[in-house]
Amino acid sequence: MxxxxxxxxxxxxxxxxxxxxxxxxxxxxxxxxxxxxxxxxxxxxxxxxxxxxxxxxxMRENRESSERTGGHMNKQMHEFAAGISGIGERIRFMGDSLKQISSFQEIFRSPKLRGQWGEVALANILSQYFPREHYELQYHFRATNDIVDSVLKLPDGRLLSIDSKFPLDNFERDKKLFAGELKNQIDSIASKYILPSEGTLDVALMYIPAEAIYYEVIHGGMAENNFNVAAYAREKRVIPVSPNTFYLTIQAINHWYRDVTISKEAREIWKRVGKILEDSKKLEESFSKLDAHLSHARSSFDESGKRLNLMNQKMERLTGGEESS
CATH class of the missing domain: 1.20.58 (Methane Monooxygenase Hydroxylase; Chain G, domain 1)
Structure with missing residues (x-):
């Protein structure tokens, strides 16, 4: 146109x-x-x-540029729509995760389920670091008829009592009530599970599965009315441990086991060395006896040779005398 x-x-x-x-x-x-x-x-x-x-x-270049720009914009729009869809999926996933977390938290509302979870967590840790013969779950004390969550069988033959405690309710409601509850649990562990007459150590471990609660106990956050839970636990010879600090305790005990094992192996080696020395002495005695026998045989052999020589000389003289006559 x-x-x-x-x-x-x-x-x-x-x-x-x-x-x-x-x-x-x-x-x-x-x-x-x-x-x-x-x-x-x-x-x-x-x-x-x-x-x-x-x-x-x-005009052709402008048309092609417009087409490219339009295609690029369409691609960006598709990518933007896909991104919005992905965000929606993530939001739904987060919502489901929050529901699961809420359900998990509801489990810990029940003291019984909470206690069972702590016992299972304790048993799982022990199974990871010790062979089954080195610990026992739900150990029964004959004298008191009480049952502790677990005991570690130490290399010296004694037992280390470990009881799991998870006092979550009062921890969330009131620190003063929580301190009182912990005091009662420490008294219970000290009276029930520290029994040297039944082979236990004079200390016991109180396993607290939650690091936050353990932190409050150890760092004096539960001190109320001049009552400090950590100091009271030390006085009663009850040692609070969390999953992290319990790992350090386990490592120390494992080193003890290794030292004992090495000592046993060293003693066994010395026994074997002693046996070898004893056998070598016996072998030396046998060689001495054999040497004596060989010396006696040599002497007898020499003596027999001398006698044979004398006999030969006599025979020669007799033979020579007959010839001369």
């Missing part, structure tokens, strides 16, 4: 120029003028075509 309009304008311009020069010049110079106008028209057409081609190229 643009090229047609442009061609019409050019035609009108050329026609006007021709009419003008036709009336003005009526001699031979008119032909020259027409030739020049033809050249001008030719160059003008070339320029026009060049401009039109450039315009067409620009």
């Amino acid at each position: 643009i090229s047609i309009i442009f061609a019409l304008i050019v035609g009108f311009v050329i026609g006007g120029v021709l009419v003008y020069f036709g009336y003005r010049y009526k001699d031979n110079s008119f032909d020259n003028t027409l030739n020049k106008l033809g050249d001008v028209e030719k160059r003008f057409d070339e320029k026009t075509n060049l401009i039109l081609n450039q315009l067409n190229d620009r």
Whole structure:
């Protein structure tokens, strides 16, 4: 459309120029003028075509650029929509996770389930670091008829009582009540599970499965009315431990077991060395006896040789005497 309009304008311009020069010049110079106008028209057409081609190229480039831009925008819109969808999925996942956490927290509302969870956690830790013959779960004391969650059988034959406590209710409600509850539990462990007459150590461990509660106990956060739970536990020879600190206790006991094992192996080696020394002494005695026997045999052999020599000499003399007579 643009090229047609442009061609019409050019035609009108050329026609006007021709009419003008036709009336003005009526001699031979008119032909020259027409030739020049033809050249001008030719160059003008070339320029026009060049401009039109450039315009067409620009329009095509603009169209392609618009298409690319539109495609890029569509791609970004799809990616944005996918991102929004992914965020929605994550929000739903977080909601489900929060529901699961809430359900898990509800489990700990029950003191019985809480206690069972602490016992299972304690048993799991012991099973990871000790062979089954080194500990016993739900150990029964004959003298008191009480049952402790677990005991460690130490290398010296004595027992280390370990009882799990998880006093969550009062911890969340009131620190003063929590301190009183801990005091009662410490008294219970000290009276029931520290029994040297039945082979226990004079200390026991109170396993607290929650690090936050253990931190409050150890760092004096439960001190109320001049009562400090950690100091009271030390006085009663009850040692509070958390999952992390219990690991350190386990490592110390494991080192003890290794030391005892190494000592036993060293004693066994010395026994074997002593046996070898004893056998070597017996072998030395046997060699001495054999040497004595060999010496006696040698002496007898030499003595027999001398007698045989004398006998030969006598025989030679007898034989020589007979010959001379």
